[in-house]
Structures are given as C-alpha cells and as structure tokens.
Amino acid sequence: xxxxxxxxxxxxxxxxxxxxxxxxxxxxxxxxxxxxxxxxxxxxxxxxxxxxxxxxxxxxxxxxxxxxxxxxxxxxxxxxxxxxxxxxxxxxxxxxxxxxxxxxxxxxxxxxxxxxxxxxxxxxxxxxxxxxxxxxxxxxxxxxxxxxxxxxxxxxxxxxxxxxxxxxxxxxxxxxxxxxxxxxxxxxxxxxxxxxxxxxxxxxxxxxxxxxxxxxxxxxxxxxxxxxxxxxxxxxxxxxxxxxxxxxxxxxxxxxxxxxxxxxxxxxxxxxxxxxxxxxxxxxxxxxxxxxxxxxxxxxxxxxxxxxxxxxxxxxxxxxxxxxxxxx
Numbered sequence: 153x154x155x156x157x158x159x160x161x162x163x164x165x166x167x168x169x170x171x172x173x174x175x176x177x178x179x180x181x182x183x184x185x186x187x188x189x190x191x192x193x194x195x196x197x198x199x200x201x202x203x204x205x206x207x208x209x210x211x212x213x214x215x216x217x218x219x220x221x222x223x224x225x226x227x228x229x230x231x232x233x234x235x236x237x238x239x240x241x242x243x244x245x246x247x248x249x250x251x252x253x254x255x256x257x258x259x260x261x262x263x264x265x266x267x268x269x270x271x272x273x274x275x276x277x278x279x280x281x282x283x284x285x286x287x288x289x290x291x292x293x294x295x296x297x298x299x300x301x302x303x304x305x306x307x308x309x310x311x312x313x314x315x316x317x318x319x320x321x322x323x324x325x326x327x328x329x330x331x332x333x334x335x336x337x338x339x340x341x342x343x344x345x346x347x348x349x350x351x352x353x354x355x356x357x358x359x360x361x362x363x364x365x366x367x368x369x370x371x372x373x374x375x376x377x378x379x380x381x382x383x384x385x386x387x388x389x390x391x392x393x394x395x396x397x398x399x400x401x402x403x404x405x406x407x408x409x410x411x412x413x414x415x416x417x418x419x420x421x422x423x424x425x426x427x428x429x430x431x432x433x434x435x436x437x438x439x440x441x442x443x444x445x446x447x448x449x450x451x452x453x454x455x456x457x458x459x460x461x462x463x464x465x466x467x468x469x470x471x472x473x474x475x476x477x478x479x480x
Contacts, residue, residue, distance in 0.1 A: 184373060186254040186359050193357040193375040196288050197261060198235070199299055200377075201246070201355070205231035208244060208265055215308065218265050218351035220379055222301070234263065243267070251325050253410060254359055260325060261355040268331030268350025271385060274398040274406045275324035276429055278313035278386030287374040301377065304369050309343070313386040322356035322376070328406040330382045350382040390429050393441040394452045397429035 200222075209219040225231055237246040244265050251258040273279055285305040290297050316324040330350030337345040356376045366372040387396040401408065403418040408427050411417045419427045422436030432440050445453045459465050 183364050187256045190258055190357050190359050197355045197375050200288055201235040202233050204234055206234055212347055213345055218381060249325055258357055258360055262326045263353040265351040268333050269348045270332035272328050272331045273385040274401055275328050276317040276397045276408055278315045278388055279327055280310050280313050280384040281380050281382050282310050283307050283378050283380040286377040287370050289374050320361045322354055322360040326354040332382055332384055346383045353379045391432050393432050394445050399455055400428035
C-alpha cells in the first residue's frame with residue numbers, strides 16, 4: 153500500500169513538472185520587430201520633447217554646472233518646449249543623429265547644452281562622465297494614458313572610465329559628438345574640479361539600448377534618457393597592437409560603424425571583415441601590426457614616428473600604419 157502510494161505521488165509530480173515545462177515553452181514571447189518598436193519609441197520620445205521644458209544651471213566650477221531639469225508644461229503654459237530648440241544656431245540646441253542599425257535607420261535626438269572645448273572620444277574609447285538615467289513609459293489607469301519618466305541611476309561623482317564599446321549602442325553614437333573641457337584641477341579634499349566640459353542629454357530608442365532584455369529595474373522595450381557631463385576620455389587599444397584604437401579610424405569620422413554584408417568598411421584595411429581596432433594584422437600580410445612597429449631593441453615605435461612608404465613621418469596618422477599594404 154505504501155509502495156503504491158509512493159509511485160502514485162511520483163507520477164503526479166512528474167506530470168505537474170512536464171505540464172509546467174510545456175506551459176513555459178508555450179509562453180515564450182517572440183521579439184518585437186525593430187522597426188515597429190522604433191516607431192512606437194519615437195512617438196513616446198517626441199511626446200516628451202513637445203510637452204516638457206528645461207531649466208539649465210550655469211554655475212562654473214561647481215558640481216551642479218550644466219545640470220538640467222525637465223518639467224512638464226502646465227495646461228496653457230508658454231514655456232518653450234525642448235523640441236523648440238531643434239537645430240537652433242546657439243546653445244542649448246536639439247539635434248538629430250541618424251543611426252543605421254538592425255537594418256533600419258534610427259532617428260536619435262540629443263540635446264547639446266555645451267559642446268566642450270577639449271578632445272572628443274571615438275565610439276570605442278573610454279569616458280569619465282557623470283550621468284543620470286531615466287526611462288520613459290506610458291501607463292494607463294481608468295482609460296487615461298500618462299507618460300511617466302522614472303529615474304534608475306544617478307552618478308554624480310564618477311570613479312571609473314566606461315568603455316563605449318561595451319556600453320549600450322546609444323552612448324557610443326552620441327559621446328563622440330561632445331568634447332572634454334579644461335584640464336581638471338585637484339582640490340585639497342581629493343576631488344577634482346572640471347570646467348568647460350561637454351554636457352548634454354541623449355534620448356535613446358530601446359533598439360539602441362536594452363530592447364527586449366531590460367536591465368535591472370529598467371523594463372523591456374522602453375526608451376531611455378541620459379543627462380551627462382563628459383569630464384575626460386581614455387584612449388583604448390582593444391586589439392593590443394600598440395596603436396590606440398582611435399588612430400585606427402581610417403576615415404577619421406570618430407566612429408567604427410556597423411556595415412551590412414557586402415558593404416565596404418572604411419575602417420577595415422585588409423577587407424577581412426574585422427575592423428582594424430580589433431584586428432591584430434590590419435594589412436593582412438601575415439605579420440602582426442605590433443611586430444611591424446617594434447624596433448630592434450624591442451620597444452614600440454611611437455606612432456608619430458612611423459614613416460609612410462616614402463619615409464615621411466608628417467602624413468596624417470591614420471595612413472602611416474599599414475606600411476606593407478600601402479607600399480606594394
């Protein structure tokens with residue numbers, strides 16, 4: 153009797169587990185279409201831009217310099233919307249960057265509060281930046297739909313560089329449009345003061361952010377807003393070939409882009425499908441780039457001293473590197 157009871161219970165449990173497993177498979181939701189989702193995200197972003205106004209703090213030398221607050225316009229309010237700054241000739245100005253990705257062209261809005269006066273990163277460099285992240289979402293209660301903005305992260309005092317190659321796509325598209333500022337000034341308490349840095353806001357469709365995956369408290373399929381200040385950049389060398397990646401940007405546009413199959417990538421010297429910043433043998437001659445720029449004493453030749461085919465070291469940096477290919 154006890155044995156029969158044991159097998160009966162075991163059978164019931166097995167059927168329950170099988171049923172749960174089958175239900176889980178049936179409940180898998182397919183990914184949304186990128187183009188359809190972008191259209192929906194863009195409606196939300198443009199609604200926000202048209203219904204909110206901004207207040208910018210100009211306070212040089214202080215932590216809150218170039219802080220920006222967005223406030224919903226009251227009914228009948230006359231405040232200029234964020235959208236009213238589109239393509240202005242002075243700052244602040246709202247601009248649009250077209251981003252080709254997922255076989256569609258995203259329209260990405262970004263607000264330039266101040267462009268900065270120093271250097272710009274390329275989209276695979278590291279950035280030291282303060283930022284505040286918010287996601288946008290429509291919620292419906294009692295048949296009334298309301299657009300809400302929910303903050304999820306606020307980094308006022310950044311402690312580390314973030315590599316743009318490893319962050320969401322939207323960051324890598326917008327940070328190269330800005331510059332750093334003056335050299336930082338060390339304070340007695342160990343902090344630094346930054347002036348004239350680039351500051352702005354990026355409005356990112358979910359396809360250039362976390363899309364279906366979400367992240368932490370960020371839901372899936374929501375557009376993001378990042379307010380940011382660019383304090384410093386870090387030149388990285390992803391393939392460790394002795395040439396900082398930004399100098400492997402062959403057309404000098406600040407971007408290592410994504411190209412469809414069959415499309416010529418200007419940043420892929422030997423055409424092997426691997427962009428130069430990830431390719432240890434950029435010219436495809438069988439000898440690594442690092443070996444080609446290593447002197448007899450084992451030290452790396454400074455990039456500015458690498459000659460072109462004629463022995464000239466004054467040509468633009470981006471054409472010096474591929475000696476074997478260019479000299480054949």
